[in-house]
Amino acid sequence: DAGVIQSPRHEVTEMGQEVTLRCKPISGHDYLFWYRQTMMRGLELLIYFNNNVPIDDSGMPEDRFSAKMPNASFSTLKIQPSEPRDSAVYFCASSPRQGRLYEQYFGPGTRLTVT
Amino acid sequence: GEDVEQSLFLSVREGDSSVINCTYTDSSSTYLYWYKQEPGAGLQLLTYIFSNMDMKQDQRLTVLLNKKDKHLSLRIADTQTGDSAIYFCVRGAPGGGADGLTFGKGTHLIIQP
Numbered sequence: 165d166a167g168v169i170q171s172p173r174h175e176v177t178e179m180g181q182e183v184t185l186r187c188k189p190i191s192g193h194d195y196l197f198w199y200r201q202t203m204m205r206g207l208e209l210l211i212y213f214n215n216n217v218p219i220d221d222s223g224m225p226e227d228r229f230s231a232k233m234p235n236a237s238f239s240t241l242k243i244q245p246s247e248p249r250d251s252a253v254y255f256c257a258s259s260p261r262q263g264r265l266y267e268q269y270f271g272p273g274t275r276l277t278v279t
Numbered sequence: 280g281e282d283v284e285q286s287l288f289l290s291v292r293e294g295d296s297s298v299i300n301c302t303y304t305d306s307s308s309t310y311l312y313w314y315k316q317e318p319g320a321g322l323q324l325l326t327y328i329f330s331n332m333d334m335k336q337d338q339r340l341t342v343l344l345n346k347k348d349k350h351l352s353l354r355i356a357d358t359q360t361g362d363s364a365i366y367f368c369v370r371g372a373p374g375g376g377a378d379g380l381t382f383g384k385g386t387h388l389i390i391q392p
Contacts, residue, residue, distance in 0.1 A: 206382070270321030
C-alpha cells in the first residue's frame with residue numbers, strides 16, 4: 165500500500181488566493197482526519213470524516229476553511245481567501261473503523277506558505 | 280491547563296538514555312500512545328500501552344504508566360542520532376476508536392554527539 169498520499173507537498177501562495185490541499189487515504193480506512201501543525205500551536209485537529217461524512221469540524225478555524233470528502237478515496241481542504249497566518253504544515257491521516265487498537269496513518273504533509 | 284502536557288525539548292548525548300515525560304488529565308483513557316515524527320515527515324505510531332498495564336518494553340523502548348499520577352513516560356535506551364524527532368504523547372478515548380485521540384504538543388528530542 166502506498167500509504168496516505170497528499171498533494172501538493174509544498175505550496176506557496178499570495179494572501180487572498182484560494183488554496184486547495186488534497187488527500188488520498190489508505191484504501192479501506194473509514195476515518196479521515198485533517199490536522200494543522202505550527203510551532204506555536206502544535207498539532208491541531210481541524211475536521212474528521214467517517215465514511216465520507218463530516219463528523220466534527222469544531223477545529224476548523226473559521227469560514228475561510230472548508231473540507232469535503234466526495235468519495236472514500238479523496239478529500240480536499242480548501243482555504244479561501246488565504247492569509248499569512250494560515251502558513252503551516254497540513255496533515256491528512258486515515259484510520260480503520262472504530263473498535264480496533266487505534267492507529268492513525270499520517271501522510272507526509274503539505275507545507276503551506278502564504279505571503 | 281492542557282489535556283495532555285509534555286516538555287517541548289529534551290537534549291541528550293548519543294548513547295545515553297532519553298526519558299520523555301507526559302501528564303494527562305482524563306483518567307478514563309483506554310490506550311495511551313507515543314507517536315514519532317521525523318523531520319519533514321508525518322507522524323507514525325511508535326508504541327502504545329493499554330491502561331491496565333504498568334509497563335511495556337519493546338527493544339530499546341520502555342513505556343511506563345502511572346495511572347494514579349496520570350503520568351506516562353517513554354524511555355529510549357542507547358539513544359542514537361536516528362532517534363532525533365518529535366515525540367507526541369497521545370491519549371485515547373475511553374471507548375477506543377479512531378476519533379478520540381488527543382495529542383500533546385510534542386517533545387523535540389535533540390541528540391548531541
